[in-house]
Amino acid sequence: MAYKVPRPNLTFAEKIYLPSVLAGLKITLGHLWRMLRGKTHVCMQYPEEKWDSHLPDHYRGAPTLVSDEFGRTRCVACQLCEFICPPRAIRITPGEIPTDDTFAKVEKYPEQFQIDMIRCIYCGLCEEVCPEQAIFLKKEYAIARTSRAEMMHNKAKLIEMGGLQPGVVNKWNEKK
Amino acid sequence: MNAILQFLSDPLPFLVWTTLAKSAGLLGVVLVMVSYTVYAERRVSSLMQDRLGPNRTGFPTSLLGFGIKDWSPFLGGLGQPIADALKLLLKEDFTPAYVNKFYYWIAPGLGIGAAIISLAVIPFGSSIAGVDMVIANVDIGPLFVFAISSLGVYGIVLAGWSSNSKYPFLGAVRSTNQLISYELALGLSIVPLILIIGKLNLVEIVSYQVQNGWMLLPGITAKAPHLPTLEQFLTWIPVFIAFLVFTISMFAETNRLPFDLPEAETELVSGYHTEYSSLKFALFFLGEYTAMITGSALIVTLFLGGWHFPGIPDGSAAGWLGVMWGLVNIGVFLAKVVAFLIFFIFIRWTLPRFRYDQLMKLGWIWFFEIALVNIFITALIVTYVH
Amino acid sequence: MSPILFWIFSALMLGFGAATILNRNPVASALSLVVSFLGLAALFFGLDANFIGVIQILVYAGAVMVLFIFIIMLLDLKAEQRRQINIPALLGGVAIVVAFTAQLVTVIRSYKAGNEPFAAITPNLPDAHNIGMTLFANYNLPFQVIGVLILVASIGVVVLSQRELK
Ligand code: SF4
Ligand code: SF4
Numbered sequence: 001m002a003y004k005v006p007r008p009n010l011t012f013a014e015k016i017y018l019p020s021v022l023a024g025l026k027i028t029l030g031h032l033w034r035m036l037r038g039k040t041h042v043c044m045q046y047p048e049e050k051w052d053s054h055l056p057d058h059y060r061g062a063p064t065l066v067s068d069e070f071g072r073t074r075c076v077a078c079q080l081c082e083f084i085c086p087p088r089a090i091r092i093t094p095g096e097i098p099t100d101d102t103f104a105k106v107e108k109y110p111e112q113f114q115i116d117m118i119r120c121i122y123c124g125l126c127e128e129v130c131p132e133q134a135i136f137l138k139k140e141y142a143i144a145r146t147s148r149a150e151m152m153h154n155k156a157k158l159i160e161m162g163g164l165q166p167g168v169v170n171k172w173n174e175k176k
Numbered sequence: 177m178n179a180i181l182q183f184l185s186d187p188l189p190f191l192v193w194t195t196l197a198k199s200a201g202l203l204g205v206v207l208v209m210v211s212y213t214v215y216a217e218r219r220v221s222s223l224m225q226d227r228l229g230p231n232r233t234g235f236p237t238s239l240l241g242f243g244i245k246d247w248s249p250f251l252g253g254l255g256q257p258i259a260d261a262l263k264l265l266l267k268e269d270f271t272p273a274y275v276n277k278f279y280y281w282i283a284p285g286l287g288i289g290a291a292i293i294s295l296a297v298i299p300f301g302s303s304i305a306g307v308d309m310v311i312a313n314v315d316i317g318p319l320f321v322f323a324i325s326s327l328g329v330y331g332i333v334l335a336g337w338s339s340n341s342k343y344p345f346l347g348a349v350r351s352t353n354q355l356i357s358y359e360l361a362l363g364l365s366i367v368p369l370i371l372i373i374g375k376l377n378l379v380e381i382v383s384y385q386v387q388n389g390w391m392l393l394p395g396i397t398a399k400a401p402h403l404p405t406l407e408q409f410l411t412w413i414p415v416f417i418a419f420l421v422f423t424i425s426m427f428a429e430t431n432r433l434p435f436d437l438p439e440a441e442t443e444l445v446s447g448y449h450t451e452y453s454s455l456k457f458a459l460f461f462l463g464e465y466t467a468m469i470t471g472s473a474l475i476v477t478l479f480l481g482g483w484h485f486p487g488i489p490d491g492s493a494a495g496w497l498g499v500m501w502g503l504v505n506i507g508v509f510l511a512k513v514v515a516f517l518i519f520f521i522f523i524r525w526t527l528p529r530f531r532y533d534q535l536m537k538l539g540w541i542w543f544f545e546i547a548l549v550n551i552f553i554t555a556l557i558v559t560y561v562h
Numbered sequence: 563m564s565p566i567l568f569w570i571f572s573a574l575m576l577g578f579g580a581a582t583i584l585n586r587n588p589v590a591s592a593l594s595l596v597v598s599f600l601g602l603a604a605l606f607f608g609l610d611a612n613f614i615g616v617i618q619i620l621v622y623a624g625a626v627m628v629l630f631i632f633i634i635m636l637l638d639l640k641a642e643q644r645r646q647i648n649i650p651a652l653l654g655g656v657a658i659v660v661a662f663t664a665q666l667v668t669v670i671r672s673y674k675a676g677n678e679p680f681a682a683i684t685p686n687l688p689d690a691h692n693i694g695m696t697l698f699a700n701y702n703l704p705f706q707v708i709g710v711l712i713l714v715a716s717i718g719v720v721v722l723s724q725r726e727l728k
Contacts (some may be wrong), residue, residue, distance in 0.1 A: 018420075021523070025523075031223070032220065035224075035226060042226045279593075314612055323617075326620060326623075326625065326628070345635070348635065349635060355628050356628060359624070
């Protein structure tokens, strides 16, 4: 069944269209005038003005490796994040912890841990899958460098970005 | 040296070199104006939408010690047109494999050529050192502009047709359609003006307005500005109607919103120049804005007294004084054109697009009839006044 | 007008006129016709008949041909390009052209006034003014009649196109 859209009954002023042109101009020029006097402030001038202080806690920025209260990198090189990462941005080379180490029972540590920030899509799956709460997406978002090599975050860089983060997982502590 | 000067002041060589100089100068001014119109378009549109627009690519004013921030909301971005031009020049010029090469290549040139040639008959100033500031002083000024700019539509049609792809093609069909709807109204709407003035020569039309007041603002004459007399008021009525019809048709002629049917980004990707890139796209872009400048210049010449402004003499005085006033006249003309360009921009960012059948209806049913009736009214009034 | 320009524009006009019929592609034909019109307009300009020249461009190149192209572009161009040359029609056409040219040549040969030089033309005629005076003073009645004729034709078109197609 065809539905007939009723045509609006236009007044003469609406039909000749010019009054509505003037009304439209009034609106747009009003905006222009308010902008010119600096009354409207909608846009942020990005590098100079930032939204950083308003970022929520769950903001997903660059993934980083965090350390526990002993300064030990939490990661146990289980490689779960490497497998789940959708764009395969993570590369881990596991290493063995020597038996005379305090944390010898952890057995494995990442000898190398690389995240290719050209590939990373900031999905946060690595943070979610990690059984050790070792990898977190921090609030760093302006990852822009001038070469591919610089976009490759290595272990040192990741640890430095992650910093200390005492967490709930403390199964490797001596006290237990 | 003297021999060269002697040769240059002979009538024929003098005509040749002054014409060349005028053409080169006008072309330079117009190209700069085009690029800054694009910039103004971007800035004004963004200010109207509470944005800021391009405000970064500036000249390093802070390095020069002016203390203005380079990205200051209103001064920054003045370098943007230069950057844009460079970008368009350096981009890859890509010709799709399926296009009709010959027509695809000549189309951009047709568009911009038509727009620039029609500038030739517009008097952009009074005179400098006895040289009239118009490139071709012909007796058929407005008709020449209409004729040449109606050829510009071939650029669009050829681009759309030779691109061999459906959106450009629709753009081309629409543009022919648009041309036949508004061109009649455009031509007829200035007949009242010519009836009143009795001249077809743009230079003489301007000098008539200098003597007897601007067509649209009859009180402003070379003598003292005064309130219009009854006769002037009577002739003003058809002139005002003609002005409305002419200006609105000019929007259609220059393919500007609300009549940008051939381009219609929201419907046809990018309309007739969808398949164009780099320099060829830039030529279309230039052509479009040059046509806008030509249109504004024509409106200013016909209705707003051309280069005349009350209190500013023309450049006929002897010596440097005359040269100075001649330059000031050019400045006045350009200022009026710029004001009109900004009006064009305001309208573009205010109104939605007409549908093509609405445009046809507007052109054929409204403007054609209004323009015709207006001619009769003018004839009556002119007989009464004389 | 210098003879060189005259020859250039005549050659342009005739060449593109020929291209109009020789081109297999309808759009290319139409565009050749436009260039041919432009050459004609240039010849008018050369005779100081600026008004006629501009009207030539405005009406023919600017309006009529745009309409033509508008229609052509909506047709199926490929079918036109595939069409075979019809030999008898071609021969007939050539025969008519030859006969017409021969007739023209003989007529012009025997026409006395054609051999006499023109009276000198004063340059810069106000041709818009002249045309207006001629049309409205000398030939007012025929002009009005033509006007009415065109009006009738356009009303006829409107009536025909308004009729519902059954
Ligand atoms: S970061 Fe977590 S998931 Fe990834 S290898 Fe280390 S412990 Fe395993
Ligand atoms: S955030 Fe997503 S894409 Fe980035 S490293 Fe983690 S899993 Fe991979």
